Amino acid sequence: MPRRRIDPADLVSVAVRIVDVEGPEQLTLSNVAAELGVRPSALYTHVDGSDGLRRAVAHAARQNLARSVQASAVGVAGPNALAAIAKAYRHFAIEHPGQYRISITIGELEPSAAEDSIRSVLTAVFAAAGLNEKDAAASAATAHASLHGFISMESRGGSAPGPAGSDHFRHMVEVLGRLCR
Amino acid sequence: MPRRRIDPADLVSVAVRIVDVEGPEQLTLSNVAAELGVRPSALYTHVDGSDGLRRAVAHAARQNLARSVQASAVGVAGPNALAAIAKAYRHFAIEHPGQYRISITIGELEPSAAEDSIRSVLTAVFAAAGLNEKDAAASAATAHASLHGFISMESRGGSAPGPAGSDHFRHMVEVLGRLCR
DNA sequence: ACCTGAACACCGTTCAAGT
DNA sequence: ACCTGAACACCGTTCAAGT
Numbered sequence: 001m002p003r004r005r006i007d008p009a010d011l012v013s014v015a016v017r018i019v020d021v022e023g024p025e026q027l028t029l030s031n032v033a034a035e036l037g038v039r040p041s042a043l044y045t046h047v048d049g050s051d052g053l054r055r056a057v058a059h060a061a062r063q064n065l066a067r068s069v070q071a072s073a074v075g076v077a078g079p080n081a082l083a084a085i086a087k088a089y090r091h092f093a094i095e096h097p098g099q100y101r102i103s104i105t106i107g108e109l110e111p112s113a114a115e116d117s118i119r120s121v122l123t124a125v126f127a128a129a130g131l132n133e134k135d136a137a138a139s140a141a142t143a144h145a146s147l148h149g150f151i152s153m154e155s156r157g158g159s160a161p162g163p164a165g166s167d168h169f170r171h172m173v174e175v176l177g178r179l180c181r
Numbered sequence: 182m183p184r185r186r187i188d189p190a191d192l193v194s195v196a197v198r199i200v201d202v203e204g205p206e207q208l209t210l211s212n213v214a215a216e217l218g219v220r221p222s223a224l225y226t227h228v229d230g231s232d233g234l235r236r237a238v239a240h241a242a243r244q245n246l247a248r249s250v251q252a253s254a255v256g257v258a259g260p261n262a263l264a265a266i267a268k269a270y271r272h273f274a275i276e277h278p279g280q281y282r283i284s285i286t287i288g289e290l291e292p293s294a295a296e297d298s299i300r301s302v303l304t305a306v307f308a309a310a311g312l313n314e315k316d317a318a319a320s321a322a323t324a325h326a327s328l329h330g331f332i333s334m335e336s337r338g339g340s341a342p343g344p345a346g347s348d349h350f351r352h353m354v355e356v357l358g359r360l361c362r
Numbered sequence: 363a364c365c366t367g368a369a370c371a372c373c374g375t376t377c378a379a380g381t
Numbered sequence: 382a383c384c385t386g387a388a389c390a391c392c393g394t395t396c397a398a399g400t
Contacts, residue, residue, distance in 0.1 A: 003381070003384050030373060040374075042384050050374060105286055107337045141331075141349035142356055146323065149330020156288045168322035175323055179356065184365050184400070211392060221393075223365050231393060 004037045008046050011036065015057045019098035024105065029053060058106035061099035062114035068092045069118050073125065079177030081125045086147055086173045093151045104152050119144050129180035139179040146172055185218045189227050192217065196238045200279035205286065210234060239287035242280035243295035249273045250299050254306065260358030262306045267328055267354045274332045285333050300325050310361035320360040327353055 014035050019027050029050055033040040047053045072088030073081050093100040108115070122140035131139060150172055154165060195216050200208050210231055214221040228234045253269030254262050274281040289296070303321035312320060331353055335346060 005383080028373065029375090039385060041376080041386085044375080045383060104333070104337070138349050138352035142327065142353040145331035145334060145353060146327045147330065148334060149328065150322070150326035152285070152333065153326060153329060156285070168319050171319035172323040172326060175356075175360065186364080209392065210394090220366060222367085222395080225394080226364055 006036060006038060006042060006046060011043070011046055012056055012060050015053060016060055016099060019057055019061075019102055020096050021098070024098055024102045027054065027057060027102070054102065054106050055109070057099075058102050058108070059112075059114070061096070061103040062108075062112055064096070064099060065089070065092050065103060066114040066117040070121050073121050077125065078129050078180045079174075082122075082143065082176050082180070083173050085121065085125070086169070086176070089147050090151050090154075090169070093155045097155060100151075100155055104148070126180065131180075142179065143176045146176060187217060187219060187223060187227060192224070192227055193237055193241050196234060197241055197280060200238055200242075200283055201277050202279070205279055205283045208235065208238060208283070235283065235287050236290070238280075239283050239289070240293075240295070242277070242284040243289075243293055245277070245280060246270070246273050246284060247295040247298040251302050254302050258306065259310050259361045260355075263303075263324065263357050263361070264354050266302065266306070267350070267357070270328050271332050271335075271350065274336045278336060281332075281336055285329070307361060312361075323360065324357045327357060 011032065015027060015032050018031055018035070022031075029040045029043050032053065033043055043053070047056055068088045068091070069085055072084045076084050119140050122143050123136050126136035126139045126143075127133070150169060192213065196208060196213050199212055199216070203212075210221045210224050213234065214224055224234070228237055249269045249272070250266055253265045257265050300321050303324050304317050307317035307320045307324075308314070331350060
């Protein structure tokens with residue numbers, strides 16, 4: 001009986017797919033193991049139980065979001081950069097609802113490098129616009145909170161849907177753009 | 182053998198207590214039933230299973246938050262009102278971490294009246310400051326998203342802790358205050 | 363109308379045994 | 382070093398039976 005070996009990268013990729021396609025509730029050791037063709041207990045070699053699996057997926061999701069945000073901001077500055085970042089952020093949440101949901105649901109143990117990365121991008125935008133270090137950091141915190149707040153409510157179905165929601169989103173992004181000066 | 186009767190209000194109150202004291206993960210039908218002195222299956226008469234229990238608690242938590250926010254805004258106007266609302270919002274999340282966490286985690290089926298209530302309070306503040314209906318609604322959406330975003334990240338341990346975090350919070354509230362004109 | 367008690371499915375977790 | 386297989390605890394859910 002040849003034993004199936006687990007590729008750690010495969011494990012996370014399968015878990016991420018489950019989260020996005022079937023939702024975070026379906027992310028179980030059993031489901032991941034079944035899809036990998038192994039027994040649930042075999043996963044304990046690679047992740048620290050059910051919570052560890054969730055943390056691993058949340059970590060991967062935050063990295064993916066951070067990459068999208070960072071990529072969206074290359075070659076743009078000021079209010080335009082904020083608009084691009086906002087669009088990429090929102091787009092990620094819509095395209096990968098499961099990843100986004102789990103990324104904001106699961107608490108991080110060590111301060112997330114991915115979340116710092118998003119704040120760094122925002123800080124760089126404000127700094128490039130002429131704000132001093134302290135103001136840039138404060139404005140970045142405000143922008144990050146606003147984006148996260150709006151998009152997470154929308155992702156949960158809590159904000160006004162459709163055209164009204166998009167109007168409000170544009171208004172918010174415009175307000176954030178004003179922080180550049 | 183006298184059967185214990187369940188007081189529905191008791192059920193929710195016990196569930197809310199569990200969430201705040203032991204955390205949302207400990208909110209199970211078994212735990213609630215044990216504390217009420219009944220069998221888990223008895224709860225199915227009052228809530229629609231495990232998900233129904235969570236929805237009921239999330240609903241109660243949103244009402245409690247909305248009440249605190251509303252109470253904080255009586256007798257104040259403009260930027261002062263926003264500051265009072267922001268303080269009450271943040272205070273609730275700190276005092277009732279479990280309630281706050283579950284209120285932002287569990288999706289609502291019917292658009293939440295409690296969430297609308299918070300937005301209504303914010304809209305009223307901006308309207309009283311002289312903004313027209315549309316701008317007031319948009320500003321309220323921005324303010325709501327910002328508060329929710331900042332405080333939910335803080336509640337998860339995602340934002341800068343301590344003094345730096347509070348500086349950033351004050352900056353954000355100040356920015357929101359500017360929307361009054 | 364409302365709760366008990368038994369029954370079943372499912373998941374998480376541990377660990378000795380195999381390779 | 383890594384996976385299997387058995388074992389156990391625990392939770393959710395259903396339903397017939399009692400009151």
